[in-house]
Amino acid sequence: VDATAAWDDAQAESIPIDAIGLDFTEFYAATRDQVVRALSLTLGDSDLAADATDEALARAYLKWAIVSRLDNPGGWVFRVGLNWARSSLRRRHRPARRLGDADSLDLPPVVEPALMAALAGLSVRHRSVVVCRYLLGYSDEETANALALRPGTVRSCLHRALKRLRADLGHLREENN
């Protein structure tokens, strides 16, 4: 695929969606699993996370001319996926699974169970902020943009979440020290 196709991606607002080529392909390859993992930790449901990510990426594909110009298109996919998943749960009248539930993420024993239990104690919003900040490596501002929150709200959420996590994971801190 040549540079023509790559730049067609960004100009695709009024052309058939199949005309979109290289840029989205690269974005998909770089983003998809990362967002699935981030949403899995946020939602506690890897199947729902995969569905939500696929839905968000399909929407990104349709709006690629706009999404590709965003500062953080991966953050956009994360937010759309998160919103879609929560809407889906609301439509079904089901709460998000709690991390640590038997049918939640099937994690190998290398992952500290207390960490998952501590994360499970957070609200979805707090968990999404923690995931954006510490897993995806976003700054406060990038997290705010990705989640459509005020930066101040992000800092507030982060403060509360960390306070809770520090309390729940105190034994880990002592061991590390």
Next chain:
Amino acid sequence: MDPFEHELANGLRKAATTTNVRPGSLAKARTRARSLQMRRRRGSVAAGVLALSAVTIGVAVVVSDGDRGVVEVRGAADDSFTGQSESQDSAADTSTSTQVSAPAAQPRGGLAPSPFTWAPVAGGLPISNAAPVTRDLATGALYGIGTQPGSSPGAIDSVPMKSTDGVTWTPLGTVANTAYMRNLSVYDGALYSVGTAAITAPIKDAEDWGDIVTRTSTNGTDWSTDLLPGIDVRAIRKKYGAGFSQTFDVVSGPAGTLFAQQVASFFDPTRFDLGEVDATLGVETVDGGIVAYGAPCTDESAKYTDEGMCELPDGTIVESDPALFRTRQTMIPWAELGVTDEDIDVFTGRPRFFLSTSGGEFVEVQFPTTAGNYTESIKLAADAEGFAAVVKTRKTQPNGEPVAVDAQYFTSADGVAWTQGPDVPQISWLVDLERTAGVATALIGRADGSQDTVSLVDGQWRSTGLGDSLAGAVAAVQTDEEVAGVNSIVMGTSGVAANVMLAVDPYVAAEIRIEHQNYTLELRSESRWIVVDVSGAEIGSPMDRADSTAVRWGREGGVEVRDESGNVVDTFTDDEVQAASGDLFTEPTSRWLLMFSQDGGVTWSATEIDKLVGAPGAIQSMIVTDTGVVVKASVTPTSSGDPTDETIDTADASAPASTFVVFDGRLG
């Protein structure tokens, strides 16, 4: 990061990398996107054609017997076919595009044999799909835009190109550091292109990121580049958090060159003081201000929690309003938001027009105020009498409900003083506008997903009737399960080409029904649940906002049917729904057709792309030339090369990527 945060990040990374991630598929993402798009345009019988005077010629239909060219289509071509099939009549009955008066004499939907001899074009096409090919009416030459990597990382150069046959393209020089060059206009030996400069583009002394116009009057030897005045997307982004510049159209004629664009942004509620108004679920720009969507809690003093519940001031947690999760809406006028007129222009995407006369600098011209509260698209045309413009806007009432707005038509002899003409009714989207000898013709999309052409005759916009004609021809090719959509239409001197996709809606194909004694729950297209009674009459859908009493999501899950007194008379449980629906999303099957008419849309040939390219393929672009049509198609590889074989998952690194092929279809 302190040590704890560091450990937290490490723990999250470990958990993330060891999470079992279901494999993804780029092909499925694209299919899902296509399905989304299809659902938005669902249920339509394809319709649409361009009936400009240049194409309406009675050219004899020739059957090619070339050994590499003739492509069979399902539903063998029959010269006597008139398109009056039962399914077609049914489609015509339900069409919503018939209120514009149509000439009665137009025959409907004849299917003609393929007139093409096809030959592959080695090396592909160097021009971009995104920039439409422009034709110089004086010389017949075609112009398009190619791109190449720029001199610095991330930079892109545009390469305007010229062709006489649509197959061989000659570069006309390089225009450096352009990011989104997409529109071309040619007149009297001068070629104009407009687009957006790269943010780093060293254009004049400006550091702005805005729209640029480039021009050459030396057939590509020398190019000049100007930044349009008063457009600074970077400043917009800084002020509003987001912003974009959109080129609508550019045309050239005896009166000069006219360019229409907009600079717009989204209303970010976090940047304005909404007071106590709850905007938990977002805001929308409406007529006269914004509407903030609050949490679906019946008690307005309640807070909406992350778990989808409502927390009352005393800490009591209650369910959010189960009546379809209706949200609170609060309209806030612009005046109460403290925004400036400049802000409003940005949020409503006010169209801006720039004019250059005699090859001079572009200057902004004042354009009449348009209806609606957001400009969606503008198409321009130019002829000896001056300029014409159609402006499509959308309008959302203060209660958040959209209201239909006719597109507005304007004319100007000099591009400066504009006069409003009759509105163009029933447009869902605007595709193209032409004007020849003062007669304007617009290619438009209708609300039902069809396309049509309308001409301004005797002060009234009239359908040419050719949309029905294409619908009839497509109906003769599609199966009962398929829905059709016209993706694009291109006209030229030899005929009119339409890019049509036929697909089976997976939700319809699934035929999911849960039958109870008195009621049945059905899954319809667009993943829409409908409850019908024993007579088949629709009782309602839990997804309808309008009627929340008859059918709605149950408090304990599932779907409830209620009588007039509100008593639950039947319940379809979650378990029933899940058992019936299983994995709702299945891959839709689709195929693409090139429909072509040589006689102004009376009869159409249908070329199935899968059979043309020998593998599952989709039309990327079409160029109608003097001798026929040039088609660029993407080809999804299969494991055996057999087009009926299972498509290879292109997310699999070992699988070859999609490729592009180009075919030159010659008439006769």
